[in-house]
Amino acid sequence: MGEILQSVSLLAQDxxxxxxVQHVLEHGKPSERSAIIKKLAGQIVQMSLQKxxxxxxxxxxxxxxxxxxxxxxxxxxxxxxxxxxxxxMKDQFxxxxVQKVLETCDDQQRELILSRIKVHLxxxxxxxxxAYSCSCRETCCSWGTxxxxxxxxxxxxxxxxxxxx
Numbered sequence: 001m002g003e004i005l006q007s008v009s010l011l012a013q014d015x016x017x018x019x020x021v022q023h024v025l026e027h028g029k030p031s032e033r034s035a036i037i038k039k040l041a042g043q044i045v046q047m048s049l050q051k052x053x054x055x056x057x058x059x060x061x062x063x064x065x066x067x068x069x070x071x072x073x074x075x076x077x078x079x080x081x082x083x084x085x086x087x088x089m090k091d092q093f094x095x096x097x098v099q100k101v102l103e104t105c106d107d108q109q110r111e112l113i114l115s116r117i118k119v120h121l122x123x124x125x126x127x128x129x130x131a132y133s134c135s136c137r138e139t140c141c142s143w144g145t146x147x148x149x150x151x152x153x154x155x156x157x158x159x160x161x162x163x164x165x
Contacts, residue, residue: 001032008039009047018052025059036060037067044074045084045094054093058100072101072109076116085116 004011004024011017025033037060040047044060047053061068075098077084088094102110 001028005035005039008036009043012040012047012053012056013050015052018056021056022059025056025063030065033060033063034067037064037070041070041074044071045077045088048075048088048094048097049091051093054097057097061097061100061104068104069109072105072113075101076112083116085113089117 001024004020007017008021012021021036025036028036040056040060044057048057057071060071064071075085075088085098088098098113102113105113
């Protein structure tokens with residue numbers, strides 16, 4: 001386990017090594033999971049944008065319990081930096097990590113993340129072509145006036161379609 005921890009960042013980015021890290025995250029002891037997540041902290045956003053490492057980040061979110069908050073905080077960034085969440089949402093691999101965050105976080109975190117996503121939806125709404133069609137677009141873009149928050153996957157998928165249309 002010591003050798004894995006020494007090279008966890010390189011393994012996570014490797015075509016085959018990422019499976020080793022994922023296996024430990026899924027089947028290892030809680031202390032091993034915690035050690036891996038702590039080693040990867042500070043690199044989560046960059047790793048989320050990489051093909052193989054993004055799968056490791058998703059496993060960290062799925063199987064990391066207390067450490068999940070560290071990962072979410074890193075993805076949200078501070079108010080004075082260019083928002084990492086926005087870069088992740090636009091990325092072909094990072095967008096899956098954002099979806100996994102929405103699936104695995106608690107209600108309070110989900111509300112915060114969705115409020116950040118909503119900011120981007122409102123900003124992008126004016127650039128969306130009239131030909132763009134998403135059955136949930138109106139619901140997503142007008143949420144806040146409704147009594148309930150729409151399904152997180154719906155919001156996120158509408159955002160992605162808006163970004164790529």
